[in-house]
Amino acid sequence: MNAAAPLLRVENLSVEFRTAAGITRAVRNVSWSVLPGQTLAIIGESGSGKSVSSSAILSLLPMPPARITSGRILFGDMDLLTLDASQRHDINGKRISMIFQDPLSSLNPLRTVGSQVVEAMTTHEVPRDQAQARALDLLEQVGIPNAALRFRDYPHQFSGGQRQRIMIAIAIAMGPDLLVADEPTSALDLTVQADILQLLRDIQKRTGMAIVFITHDINVARQFSSAIVIMNKGAVVEAGATAEVLARPQDDYARRLIGAAPDPAAPISAYRRPPGRAPLCRVANLSKTYPARRDFLGRRKGTDTAALKNASFDILPDEVVCVVGESGSGKSxxxxxxxxxxxxxxxxxxxxxxxxMALDGDALRRVRRDMQIVFQDPTASLSPHLTVEDIVCEPWNVHGDVVPAAERRAAAERLMELVGLRREQIALHAHQFSGGQRQRIAIARALALKPRLVVCDEAVSALDVSVRAQILDLLTELRRQMGLSLLFITHDLGLVRAFANRVIVMRRGEIVEEGDVQDVFLAPRHPYTQSLLASLERLVE
Amino acid sequence: MTETETATPGLRQRVLAGLAILASRPGAALAFLYLLAVVAAAIAGPPFFADSAEAIDFKARNLPPLSLEPSWHYLLGSDSIGRPSLDRLLVSARSTLLISLVAVALSAAAGVLLGLVAGLRGGFAAAAIMRVCDALMSFPTLLLAILLLYVVKSSVGTVVLVLAVSRLALFIRVTRAETAEVRGRVYVTASRAIGARPGWITRVHLLPALVPTLVTLFAVEVAFTMLAESSLSFIGIGVQPPGVSWGLMVAQGRDYLATQWWLSFWPGLAIVLTALSLVVVANLMKTALDPRQKWRLQM
Known part of the structure; x- marks a missing residue:
């Protein structure tokens, strides 16, 4: 095969969604191509059309409501958009395969993982005994320990990272020429993400397959891909060699997107905790254990889970304390x-x-005014039944003596402007806003009682990169104006760098390291912190 | 006070918007009109037609439908002693509607209250309520009603009470399940973080989330209760003559099905159409009450 000829060419692809609400042009005249053995990253925020354009390759679009209005997808000299069902069968899973973001929902929960890997081959006419042998080999290749023993286990018995490995085993079972990976590591912890990317890179080196890697994470694209396509609102705004594009983006949007990503080379905020100041909030030996479930006769099934073990730390007035940890570390x-x-x-x-801990009833309610929380998912944390006015005024309606009833509307409007929304929007419902705007509403609600400490529980993790930067700027600005302390909980170490004053690293319910931000980043003491930082800087070799 | 000022449209606009929604949906509009007609009959039927409905006239016995000859009262035919079916239908609309509405209203009020307690409190109270629920549900509704009506003397009051008790469990179950689900939502946790009391959370967060489900359940239950009342009357332990109800009319026509089919047919049709219309209108209301779904109605 000629090395310069592209393996797959998408030409002028346009996709529309026709729904009752009208026609949405999800993808507009998109063209890109991928060479054999190459890794192409498609980058974009939610709604940019990055997943829609690649689903079309495998004919996975729901049609209707989706409709392909123009374009070709050439695989060799075959147009993938014109295939019938039997030709499709020869392509999907055999020459092109796909892995998805959420490996739990893409594996069948009722069947053993072994049988699912075997099926990926028997469906393409591989004899069952050969498929069995190769499935075992594949599970070993993707790094499932004790593969022979675990062959008959079910998906829920594996961790998130292992499930993604099993998905990869299924995807590469027939030795495809092209793997389409749709946000395969976005739901995984940082260290697990690094392992999965390394696995994909190793498989690619061995088999020479090409990878189309869809992601919103510029750091991943930077380290993993050789070519990049940046999409915005259904169109390609910039494409080229990864290093070239990321270093010198031409398009306005691309520049903003790349600028908003946490830069691993950005300067770390310098902070020295002033000695001798009285803390605003002091946490001492906080512990929480979730007891094991008991069966009908009261016998314990399994063991107790210690979610939090003797956590102790201080928050000074005006300080940003970031708690970093992977899922299950006890930070929430x-x-x-x-x-x-x-x-x-x-x-x-x-x-x-x-x-x-000693307060109750009204005394506790009184202290709650000083400490508020912003949750991860603003869609879930705002009631769908209330108008934004009712949501923002809720703290005042609960604590009746803060703002007189007659002035609440005006005060709510001022709060809206403070968080960068328009006054008139106060009459709308939460679902009429974008994700970033919803998080602004949640922040407005948290600020209504003029708290002195705001806890942000993964408050920007569900947001797009550019929106995330805006919300962080907003929090910084509000903190300056109102003199807030922030307890900022996140799994994203890169985010913390320029934002935190103090960093607390948690693992399995314990605080393993605590210190001023530059000390933790430049001279981490605990091996776990060191490995976290290493995987941030170097995801793949 | 602040929330009602400018953001919410006035009654006039609301009514106009409602009419516009109905105008673009002929099915729902028909259902709505039919229900209006039933309500009108329940209000105006007895005062205007009570006498003519009971008037025995042997010259006009066993008239088939569409007989306009003696007078328009006989449009839907008449029975073996010459009482016009149309008038009897209009008169019995009141008792039929009242029995089912009152029974379901009682059932819903008690069920929602107990369901909220079970969903919010937990512990012994919840366990007790739910076990009673299980006991009630393990009996078929009609069997339970029949058993109860053999014990107590059958009258309109007891029929209402028996029907209310027999449907109580459903309201408790639905309310409790929905409460337990909504209670775990993040916006309720956010409200707790603000310092809201349980009463506030129930009023502001739980009830609005419950209402769309309850409206649908209410309508379906009214329809079901109407049919159940008919069945009780049909087997002779529901409303007793000289009282009237649609169910009783179906029962009384049973012996004449082969010759005078219209005696059972018209009240039967009235029951079915009422049940159907209630479900259609409830479905529309459910969408209209959900702020996220409301836009669907404006198309």
């Missing part, structure tokens, strides 16, 4: 226990010297 339990949204087993939380 920490936030909920600290705010007494969930009862801790032992330990104390002192706000201004008053122990929260």
């Amino acid at each position: 339990t920490l936030a909920r226990a600290l705010l007494r949204l969930e009862a801790a087993d032992s330990g104390t939380v002192e706000m201004d010297g008053r122990n929260l």
Whole structure:
């Protein structure tokens, strides 16, 4: 095969969605191509059409409502858009295969993983005994320990990273020429993400398959791909060699997108904790254990889970304390226990010297005014039944003495402007806003009682990169104006660099490292922090 | 006070918007008109037609439908002693509607209250309520009603009560399930973080989430209760003559099905159409009450 001839060419592809609400042009005249053995990253924010254009390759678009209005997808000299069902069968899974973001929902929960890998081959007429042998080999290749023993296990018995490995085993079973990977690592922890990318890179080196890698994460694209396509609102705005495009983006949007991504080379905020200041909030020996489930006779099934073990730290007035940890590290339990949204087993939380754990009823409600929370998903944290006015005024309606009833509307309008929304929008419902705007509403609600501490539980993780940067800027600005302390909980180490004053690293319910931000980043003491930082800087070799 | 000022449109605009929605949906409009007619009959039927409905006239016995000869009262035919079916239908609309509406209203009020307690409190109270629920549900509705009506003397009041008790479990179950689900939502946690009391959370967050489901359930239950009341009357333990109800009319026509089919047919049709219309209108209301779904109605 001629090395310069593209393996797959998408030409002038346009896709529309026809729904009752009207026609949405999801993809407009998109063209790109991928060479044999190449890794192409398609980057874009939600709604940019990056997934739609690649689903068309495997004919996975729901039609209707989707309709392909123009274009060709050439695989060799075959137009993939004109294939009939039997020709499709010879392509999908055999020469082109795909992996998805959520490996739990793309594996059948009712069948063993072994049988699912075998089926990927028997469906393409591989004899069953050969398929069995190769399936075992594949599971070993993708790094499932004790593959022979685990062959008959079900998907829920594996971790998220392992499930994605199993999906990869299924995808490469027939030795495809092209793998389409739709956000395959976005739901995974940083260290697991690095392992999966390394696995894909190793397979690619061995088999020479091409990879189309769809992602919103510029850092991943930078390290993993050799060519890049940037999409915005259904159109390609910039394409070229990865290093070239990321270093010198020409298009306006591309420049903003790349600028908004956390830069691993950006300067770290310099902060020295002033000695001798009284803390605003002091957490001491906070612990929480989730007891094992008991069966009908009260016998324990499994073991207790210690979600939080003896967590102790201080937050000074005006300080940004970031808690970093992977999923299951206990960082959300920490936030909920600290705010007494969930009862801790032992330990104390002192706000201004008053122990929260000893308060009850009205005294507790009074302290709640000083500490508010912003949640990860603004769609879930805003009631769909209320107008934005009712949402923003809720704190005042609950604590009736803060703002007189007659002035609440005006005060709410001022808050809207403070968080960068328009006054008139106060009459709308939350679903009429974009994700970033919804998070602004949630922030407005959190600020209504003029709290002194705001806990942000993964408050920007669900947002697009450019929106994320805006919300972080907003929080920084508000903090300056109102003199807030922030407890910022995140799994994204890159985010913390330029934003935090203090960093707390958590692992399996324990605080393994705590310090001023530059100390943690430049001279990490704990091996876990070191490995986290290493995987941030170097995802793949 | 602040929330009603400028953001919400006035009653006039609301009514106009409602009419516009109905105008573009002929099915729903028909259902709505039919229900209006039933309500009108329930209000105006007894005062205007009570006498003519009971008037025995042997010259006009066993008239088939579309007989306009003695008078228009006989449009839907007459029975073996010459009572006009149309008038009897209009008169019995009131008792039929009242029995089912009152029964379901009682059932819903008690069920929602108990369901909220079970969903919010947990512990012994919840366990007790739910076990009673299980006991009620393990009996077929009609069997339960028949058993109860053999014990107590059958009258309109007892029929209402028996029907209310027999449908209680459904309201408790639905309310409790929905409450438990909504209680776990992040916006309720956010409200707790603000410092809201349980009463506030119930009023502001739980009830609005419950209403669309309850409206649908209410309509379906009214339809079901109407049919159940008919069945009770049909087997002779529901409304007793000289009382009237559509169900009783179906029952009384049973012996004449082969010769005078219209005696059972018209009340039967009225029951079916009422049930159908309630479900159609409830479906529309459910969409209209959900802020996220409302836009669908404006197309």
